Amino acid sequence: xxxxxxxxxxxxxxxxxxxxxxxxxxxxxxxxxxxxxxxxxxxxxxxxxxxxxxxxxxxxxxxxxxxxxxxxxxxxxxxxxxxxxxxxxxxxxxxxxxxxxxxxxxxxxxxxxxxxxxxxxxxxxxxxxxxxxxxxxxxxxxxxxxxxxxx
Numbered sequence: 456x457x458x459x460x461x462x463x464x465x466x467x468x469x470x471x472x473x474x475x476x477x478x479x480x481x482x483x484x485x486x487x488x489x490x491x492x493x494x495x496x497x498x499x500x501x502x503x504x505x506x507x508x509x510x511x512x513x514x515x516x517x518x519x520x521x522x523x524x525x526x527x528x529x530x531x532x533x534x535x536x537x538x539x540x541x542x543x544x545x546x547x548x549x550x551x552x553x554x555x556x557x558x559x560x561x562x563x564x565x566x567x568x569x570x571x572x573x574x575x576x577x578x579x580x581x582x583x584x585x586x587x588x589x590x591x592x593x594x595x596x597x598x599x600x601x602x603x604x605x606x
Contacts, residue, residue: 463504464514464590465539466555466582467532468492473582476508477590484590486583496538505543513539516552516589548593555588556581562588 459480466473470492477484490500515536518528533549540547562584 460511461508462512462514462590462593463487463508463510464516464586464593465535466516466552466586466589467535468528468582469531471579471582472497472535473579473584473586474504475583475586475590476510477587477594479594482594484587484594486587489579489582496535498542501539510545512545513543513547514550514590514593515539515547516555516585517549519551519553521553550589550593552585552589552592555585555592558585558588 457479459478461476461478462484464475464477464484466475472490472492474487474490475484476487487504490497490504513536515532517532517536518526520526536547536549560581563580
């Protein structure tokens with residue numbers, strides 16, 4: 456049996472990048488943080504996360520419209536994944552992220568209704584949990600990835 460690997464996932468946005476972590480042994484994910492984007496890719500924050508978690512693979516959500524066509528964010532997300540691959544030299548997988556924010560919002564509403572989350576839900580909360588949803592999708596259907604940015 457192969458050794459467990461730690462995976463980081465990113466929900467890329469032009470204002471914020473949600474980040475989640477998980478491992479291949481339990482195939483579970485947890486939201487980590489949100490990185491604020493101010494123009495260029497926030498390499499110091501990403502480098503710090505990579506140094507802290509030492510992932511063996513990365514996952515980036517790839518946005519599509521409901522009909523499967525690309526959105527205005529598809530190309531920037533691809534460019535982000537390619538930049539990650541070039542900078543970090545680890546495999547970067549692209550995963551369809553359709554409805555990940557909606558699923559994240561539903562998860563956060565449930566947590567709030569059950570009392571697990573007491574504060575109001577913020578955009579940052581949604582981005583963090585959306586990254587978790589993206590990673591869980593990759594764990595559930597690794598064959599459904601859309602290639603890697605390394606290709």
